[in-house]
Amino acid sequence: MTTTSSGEGAAASIGTPSDAHPPVAARISTKREVAGVEFDDPYEWIRDKDSERTQRYVAGQNEYFEARTKHLEGLKHTLFEELKSHIKETDMSVPVRLHGFWYYTRIYEGQQYAIQCRLPVVDEGNWEPPSVQTADNAPLAGEEVVFDANKESQGHDFFRVGGMDLSDDGRWLLYGTDTSGNERYDMRIRDLRAEGEGGAADLPEVIEQVSAGGMITPDGRWVFYTKLDDSWRPYSVWRHKVGSDSSTDVEVWTESDERFWVGVGMSFDECRIVITTGSKTTTEVLTLPADDPTGSFEVFVPRREGVEYDVSFSRFEGAGPDGEDIPLALTYHNVSNPNFQVNVIDMRTHQAPYELTEGVCVVAGSPAGCEPVPGAQSTSDAGLPIDEPYDDPANPAVLQGARGLGIEGLSIHRHFITLSYRADSLPRLAVMTTDEAARNFIAGEPWNFRELSAAALGERASTAMFSIGAGGNPSYETPRMRYSLSSYTNPAQLREFDPRSGGDVLLKEAEVPGDFDPRHYAERRVWARGRDGQRVPVSLVWREGMVPSLDADEARGLTDQDIVPRAGLGEDDRGDSPRSSGAGAFEPSPMFITGYGAYECSSDPFFSPARLSMLDRGVIYAVAHVRGGGEMGRAWYEQGRRLNKKHTFEDFVDATAALQQAGIADPGRTVANGGSAGGLLMGAIANMAPELYAGIEADVPFVDALTSILDPSLPLTVTEWDEWGDPLHNREVYEYMKSYTPYENVPDAQSRIRASGDAHFPKIMATTSMNDTRVLYVEPLKWIARLQEAEVGADAIVKIEVEAGHGGASGRYKQWEELALENAWCLSVMGIAG
Numbered sequence: 034m035t036t037t038s039s040g041e042g043a044a045a046s047i048g049t050p051s052d053a054h055p056p057v058a059a060r061i062s063t064k065r066e067v068a069g070v071e072f073d074d075p076y077e078w079i080r081d082k083d084s085e086r087t088q089r090y091v092a093g094q095n096e097y098f099e100a101r102t103k104h105l106e107g108l109k110h111t112l113f114e115e116l117k118s119h120i121k122e123t124d125m126s127v128p129v130r131l132h133g134f135w136y137y138t139r140i141y142e143g144q145q146y147a148i149q150c151r152l153p154v155v156d157e158g159n160w161e162p163p164s165v166q167t168a169d170n171a172p173l174a175g176e177e178v179v180f181d182a183n184k185e186s187q188g189h190d191f192f193r194v195g196g197m198d199l200s201d202d203g204r205w206l207l208y209g210t211d212t213s214g215n216e217r218y219d220m221r222i223r224d225l226r227a228e229g230e231g232g233a234a235d236l237p238e239v240i241e242q243v244s245a246g247g248m249i250t251p252d253g254r255w256v257f258y259t260k261l262d263d264s265w266r267p268y269s270v271w272r273h274k275v276g277s278d279s280s281t282d283v284e285v286w287t288e289s290d291e292r293f294w295v296g297v298g299m300s301f302d303e304c305r306i307v308i309t310t311g312s313k314t315t316t317e318v319l320t321l322p323a324d325d326p327t328g329s330f331e332v333f334v335p336r337r338e339g340v341e342y343d344v345s346f347s348r349f350e351g352a353g354p355d356g357e358d359i360p361l362a363l364t365y366h367n368v369s370n371p372n373f374q375v376n377v378i379d380m381r382t383h384q385a386p387y388e389l390t391e392g393v394c395v396v397a398g399s400p401a402g403c404e405p406v407p408g409a410q411s412t413s414d415a416g417l418p419i420d421e422p423y424d425d426p427a428n429p430a431v432l433q434g435a436r437g438l439g440i441e442g443l444s445i446h447r448h449f450i451t452l453s454y455r456a457d458s459l460p461r462l463a464v465m466t467t468d469e470a471a472r473n474f475i476a477g478e479p480w481n482f483r484e485l486s487a488a489a490l491g492e493r494a495s496t497a498m499f500s501i502g503a504g505g506n507p508s509y510e511t512p513r514m515r516y517s518l519s520s521y522t523n524p525a526q527l528r529e530f531d532p533r534s535g536g537d538v539l540l541k542e543a544e545v546p547g548d549f550d551p552r553h554y555a556e557r558r559v560w561a562r563g564r565d566g567q568r569v570p571v572s573l574v575w576r577e578g579m580v581p582s583l584d585a586d587e588a589r590g591l592t593d594q595d596i597v598p599r600a601g602l603g604e605d606d607r608g609d610s611p612r613s614s615g616a617g618a619f620e621p622s623p624m625f626i627t628g629y630g631a632y633e634c635s636s637d638p639f640f641s642p643a644r645l646s647m648l649d650r651g652v653i654y655a656v657a658h659v660r661g662g663g664e665m666g667r668a669w670y671e672q673g674r675r676l677n678k679k680h681t682f683e684d685f686v687d688a689t690a691a692l693q694q695a696g697i698a699d700p701g702r703t704v705a706n707g708g709s710a711g712g713l714l715m716g717a718i719a720n721m722a723p724e725l726y727a728g729i730e731a732d733v734p735f736v737d738a739l740t741s742i743l744d745p746s747l748p749l750t751v752t753e754w755d756e757w758g759d760p761l762h763n764r765e766v767y768e769y770m771k772s773y774t775p776y777e778n779v780p781d782a783q784s785r786i787r788a789s790g791d792a793h794f795p796k797i798m799a800t801t802s803m804n805d806t807r808v809l810y811v812e813p814l815k816w817i818a819r820l821q822e823a824e825v826g827a828d829a830i831v832k833i834e835v836e837a838g839h840g841g842a843s844g845r846y847k848q849w850e851e852l853a854l855e856n857a858w859c860l861s862v863m864g865i866a867g
Contacts, residue, residue: 053097053100053101054097055093055094055097055821055829055830056089056090056093056094056096056097058075058076058079058090058818058821059075059078059086060075060076061075061076061077061078062074062075063075063077063078065077065740065743067743067760067761067767068764068767070767070768070771072771072777074740074815076814076815076818076819077740077811077815079811079814079815079818080809080811082803082810082811090814091803091810091814091833091835094814094817094830094831094833095832095833097830098830098831098832098833101830102830102854102857102858104861105854105857105858105861108857108860108861108866108867109850109853109854109857110853111867112646112853112856112857112860113849113850113853115645115646116642116643116646116849116852116853117849118546118547119545119546119547119549119642119645120545120546120642121543121544121545121546122140122141122142122143123140123141123142123170124139124140124544125137125138125139125140125165125166125170126138126541127162127505127527127540127541128152128162128163128165129162129505129507129515130154130160130162130508130511131199131507131508132199132201132202132203132508133153133154133202133203134151134152134153134154134203135151135152135153135154135162135163136149136150136151136179137150137151137152137165138150139170141170144183145182145183145186145843145844145845145846145847146181146182146183146186146192146844146845147182148178148180148181148182148183149178149179149180149181149197150165150172150176150177150178150179151176151177151179151203152165152173152175152176152177153175160511160512160513162540177225178233179197179199179206179225180194180197180206180208180223182194185210186843186844189212190836191211191212191213191214191804191836191842191843192210192211192212192843192844193210193211193214193840193843194208194209194210194211195208195209195210195211195216195218195244195245195246196208196209196218196245196246196247198247198248198249199249200249200250200251200252200253201251201252201253201303202253203225204224204225204226204253205222205223205224205225205249205253205275206222206223206225206233207220207221207222207223207247207248207249207256208220208221208223209221209243209245209246209247211245213804213836214802214804214805214834214836214840214843215804215806216245216265216806216807217242217243217244217261217265218242218243218244218245219239219240219241219242219243220239220240220241220243220247220256220258221235221236221238221239221240222235222236222238222249222256222275223235223236224236236275236276237278238273238276238277238278238279239279240256240258240273240279240282241279242261243258243259243260243261244258244259244260244261244267244296246258246259246296246297246298247259247297248297248298248299248306249275250299250306250323250326251299251303251323253275254274254275254326255272255273255274255275255326256272256273256274256275257270257271257272257273257285257297257306257326258270258271258273258297259271259295259296259297263746264291264745264746264747264748264749264750264751265748265749265806266291266294266748266749266751266752267294267295267296268287268288268293268294268295269284269286269287269288269295270284270285270286270287270295270297270308271283271284271285272284272285272326272327285329285330286308286319286330288310290312291745291751291752292312292313292315292751292752292754292755293310293311293312293315293752294310294311294312294752295308295309295310296308296309296310297309299323300320300323300345300346301345301346301347301444301509302345302346302347302348302509303323303509304322304323304346305320305321305322305323305346306320306321306322306323306326306330307319307320307321308320308321308330309343310336311341312752312755313632313752313753313755313756314338314339314341314755315336315337315338315339315340315341316336316340316341316342316343317332317333317334317335317336318332318333318334318342318343318344319331319332319333320333320344331385332386333385333386333387334364334386334387334388334389337368337407338407339406339407340366340367340368340389340406340407341366341367341373342364342365342366342367342368342389343364343365343366344362344363344364344365345362345363345365345444345445346360346361346362346363347361347363347445347509348360348361348445349361349467349470349471349474350447350467352468352471352474352475353381359379359381359471360379360380360381361377361378361379361380361445362377362378362380362387362392363375363376363377363378363443363445364376364378364387364389364390364392365440365442365443366389366390367406367667368389368390368406369390369406370397370398370400370406371398371400371403371404371405371406371667371668371671372397372398372399372400372403372438372439372440372666372667372668373397373398373439373440373441373667374394374396374397374398374440375394375395375396375397375440375442375443376389376390376391376392376393376394376395377392377393377395377474378391378392379392393474393477394427395429395443395474395479395480396428396429396432396440396443396452396454396480397425397427397428397440398438398439398440398454398666398667399421399423399435399436399437399438399439399666401417401418401419401420401421401423401437401668402417402418402419402421402668402669402671402672403666403667403668403671404668404671419436419437419567419665419666419668419669419672420436420437420568420665421436422434422435422436423435423436423438426479427479428479429452429463429479429480429481429482430479430481430482431463431482431483431484432454432456435454435456435457436456436457436665437455437456437457437458437664437665437666437668437669438454438455438456438666439454439455439456439663439665439666439667440452440453440454441453441454441455441460444503444506445467445470446467446506446508446509446510446511446514447467447509447510447511447512448466448467448511448512448513448532448533449464449465449466449467449513449514449532450464450465450466450467450470450480450482451463451464451503451506451514452464452482453502453503455635455663455664455665455666457591458558458570458658458664458665459498459499459500459591459637459638459664460500460501460502460635460637461484461501462484462485462501462502462503462516463482463483463484463485464482464483464485464514464530464532465480465481465482465483465532466532466533469481483532485501485516485530486499486501487499487501487518487520489528489537489539490518490523490526493523493551495589495590496555496556496589496590497520497521497522497523497556497589497590497638498520498521498556498558498572498590498591498638499518499519499520499523499638500517500518500519500520500637500638500639501516501517501518502516502517503515503516504516504517504527505517505527512531513529513530513531513532514529514530514531514532515527515528515529515530515540516528516529516530519638519639519640520556520638520639520640521554521556521572521574521638521639521640521644521654522551522554522555522556522574522640523551523640524542524543524544524545524551524640525542525543525639525640526539526541526542526543527539527540527541527542528540543640545642549645552577553576553577553578554574554575554576554577554648555574555575555576555577555583555584555589556572556573556574556575556589556590556638557572557573557583557586557588557589557590557592557594558570558571558572558573558590558591558592559571559573559592559594559595559596560593560594560595560596561595561596561657561684561687561688561691561692562595562596562687562691563680563683563684563687564683564687565680565683567660567672567680567684568595569657569658569659569660569684569687569688570658570664570665571596571655571656571657571658571688571691571692572638572655572656572658573653573654573655573697574644574648574653574654574655575622575648575652575653575654576648576649576651579622579648579649579651580622580651580653580697581619581620581622582618582619582620582621582622582695582696582697583622583653583697585618585619596688596691596692596695596697597695598691598694598695599618599694599695599696618696619696620699621693621696621697621698621699622651622652622653622697622698622699622702623650623651623652623653623698623699623702623703623704623863623864623865624652624653624654624655624692624697624698624699624702624703624704625647625652625653625654625655625704625705625706625859626655626656626657626685626688626689626692626698626703626704626705626706627654627655627656627657627705627706627707627711628656628657628658628659628681628685628705628707628711628714629659629661629662629707629708629709629710629711629714630659630660630661630662630673630681630684630685630710630711630714631661631662631673631674631681631710631711631713631714631756632661632670632710632756633661633662633663633667633669633670634662634663635658635662635663635664636656636658636662636664637664643849643852643853643856646856647856647859647860650860650865651865652860652863652865653692653697653698655688655692655698657684657685657688657689659673659680659681659684659685659688659714660672660673660677660680660681660684661673661674661678661680661681661710674756674757675756675757675758675766676758676765676766676769678757678769678770678773679773681714681717682714682717682718682721682773683721685705685714685718686718686721686722686725689703689705689718689722689725689726690722690725693725700724700725700726700727701727702727702862702863702864703725703726703727704726704727704728704729704730704859704862704863705718705726705728705729705730705795706729706730706731706732706859707731707732707734708731708732708733708734709732709733709734709735709807709808710735711732711734712731712732712733712734712735712736712799712808712813713734713735713736713738713775715729715730715731715734715736715775716731716734716736716775716776716816717773717775717778719775719779719794719795719797720775720778720779720780723780723785723789723793723794723795724789724791724793726795727795727796727862727863728795728796728797728798728858728859728862728863729795729796729797729798730798730799730800730855730858730859731797731798731799731800731813732799732800732855733800733801733802733805733807733808733813734775734799734801734808734812734813734816735808735812736774736775736776736812736813736815736816737774737775737776737777737811737812737815737816738757738770738774738775738812739760739767739770739771739774739777740774740776740812741753741809741812742754742757742758742759742760742761742770743760743761743767745761747809748806748807748809749806749807757770758770775816776812776815776816776819779816779819779820779825779827780794780825781822781824781825781826782794782824782825782826783824792826794820794825794826794827794828795827796827796828796829796862797817797820797827797828797829797830798829798830798831798832798855798858798859799813799816799817799829799830799831799832800813800831800832800833800834800851800855801813801814801831801832801833801834802833802834802835803833803834803835803836804836810833813831814831814833817829817830817831832854
């Protein structure tokens with residue numbers, strides 16, 4: 034790839050906004066040539082972050098944003114106060130036991146960050162968490178503050194913690210901090226038992242500008258961490274001796290393949306230090322005995338292109354013929370099943386090396402609709418539809434007949450085993466006792482898991498879509514399993530399940546102050562038919578009594594309903610502009626529709642107090658679970674990446690159109706939202722179907738995708754080739770990405786008129802941060818410059834954070850203020866002023 038720049042052009046001046054006019058971006062020709070194909074990029078100069086021209090342009094856009102959103106101050110304040118009224122500002126978590134302490138967090142009204150606290154375990158045999166709630170929320174006798182981010186953040190506009198780890202005796206705390214938003218962390222080691230004034234104190238050594246995470250060995254003598262290269266890729270693992278200068282640290286392993294990211298941590302059984310290195314499609318694991326930290330790491334199973342795996346270690350205690358333990362290796366992999374399986378290996382049979390597929394396969398996902406794994410034998414099931422019910426006689430009974438079945442992990446504790454998986458587009462959780470699993474394993478029988486559901490919630494269980502997952506179980510010894518439940522309309526619950534007795538206890542439910550009542554809100558999963566015939570799940574959330582088109586149907590929760598166009602609108606009308614909704618049985622409602630669709634990340638149900646303000650104003654909250662995500666397993670992801678990426682955009686457009694054609698949503702009051710890779714989705718749908726959207730909020734949007742993926746020197750680029758394809762070396766990929774990358778495909782007004790007879794383009798609000806290393810600020814700024822061109826004529830604004838990273842501002846009150854402003858803009862586009 035070659036680039037050349039020339040002259041500033043006729044529109045070189047950059048002024049500040051006058052009478053709410055956007056700053057004029059200079060058009061400076063920068064030519065990009067790949068495989069003989071040339072593109073003239075007039076705004077590439079904005080990439081020079083330190084230039085006076087760029088800084089003036091950034092300041093001008095922020096001034097223009099302030100001028101254009103000043104009228105929203107009243108609504109923003111109202112929404113901010115409403116959000117605060119639904120959050121318990123002074124709160125605490127349920128204590129979690131790890132080694133000799135109970136750990137928990139406190140947060141106080143007016144403070145930006147939580148405080149990490151602990152109490153010593155008094156009774157080794159008692160696993161009931163202590164009650165740390167007091168009438169005045171004062172610290173308890175014996176309570177220690179482990180880390181107070183409010184104090185640590187003083188003097189910094191931005192503050193983020195990049196992981197914490199403790200030695201087993203609780204004395205040594207390893208922690209990392211980022212004060213600029215660039216995701217490079219300074220790691221420090223704190224002695225929590227230091228004597229003298231102030232108590233806990235940091236050791237002199239500082240490990241500077243490294244990746245988040247890292248670990249301290251159980252004895253507190255060694256630290257392992259990863260360094261970043263110039264492209265922000267964690268690429269090498271280093272060992273640090275506690276109490277020594279970091280200049281003497283030793284590199285213990287390096288990853289030379291630029292597609293791979295490296296991480297290091299401790300195995301769950303705390304017997305091994307584990308290095309994991311992986312690309313988007315291939316992984317490798319190396320281990321080192323924890324009692325030999327200066328030794329050499331050994332590969333568990335050598336990497337094979339296209340094979341992803343992980344390994345954990347455990348044991349069946351006393352299950353051997355003479356009462357001895359059975360040592361186990363659990364391999365989670367896709368060697369022969371693209372939707373993953375778990376094999377359990379009896380490590381008594383032989384010494385390493387092992388094969389991923391040896392031992393007993395205890396759970397396996399559905400291969401329906403999946404691409405074949407390289408080198409694996411293809412199965413006839415792969416040609417079946419993604420949502421085909423899947424039966425495998427070797428699988429546990431709870432998995433039989435599941436649709437879109439994907440295995441996500443299996444974990445063995447001393448008293449119980451958890452199985453995490455996906456089915457019917459939602460996360461699922463199953464559990465069994467370790468004793469019963471040992472009997473099944475020895476007998477060669479399917480494991481007798483029991484599925485956990487929301488049944489404990491009574492009548493609410495059948496009217497909502499719940500996310501469920503194990504969590505808060507850091508100790509191998511814990512006798513009961515903690516898990517969380519949440520839905521779009523039900524606040525998160527932390528529960529504890531006893532796999533021996535079947536007892537299920539509520540430990541804490543997120544308190545929502547104010548007049549909130551979950552019975553006043555409703556949620557439903559429906560299905561939109563995509564243009565290629567694929568059914569796409571869509572989640573709908575609304576306030577009962579305020580959306581007549583949805584209230585009329587009593588169906589709630591997870592349904593198999595297809596969205597049906599209202600009477601009088603047939604299939605031949607699908608291509609017509611629906612901006613004039615026409616009369617239907619019910620007046621259509623304003624809609625906020627969001628999506629992501631990348632990296633196999635699933636948009637699962639969760640409760641948000643901020644969402645209530647929209648719902649209470651009659652807005653439908655919709656989530657389009659488009660391909661590229663992981664909702665329906667690996668095949669769902671594969672059909673929305675690389676040369677299938679356009680399925681992501683088409684699914685979102687088709688879901689939006691279906692809801693509008695059914696008379697549910699009003700096109701003139703539909704606002705779409707997505708961030709990062711979901712921001713790419715926003716840019717694409719704005720170009721593809723502007724008539725469907727009144728406005729689009731794009732947060733840190735990946736809208737100049739082709740330019741970024743063509744430059745291997747940029748952060749993340751090389752590792753992203755497995756996700757998007759490699760346009761630098763593959764002409765087909767280049768042409769495909771060129772056809773959808775939003776910045777290079779913005780239609781001008783005349784093109785829109787020719788396409789649909791209407792020059793309409795949705796109003797655009799974008800956000801970005803100058804220190805973002807994942808989606809560089811230059812992408813949304815170039816996009817906004819193009820949108821603000823006279824021939825395009827889009828009403829576009831951008832909010833640029835000067836001190837923040839990819840996740841925006843730090844501190845909860847700052848984040849709430851940002852969210853209130855964004856929601857105020859969305860509501861104003863819908864015509865809702867108060």
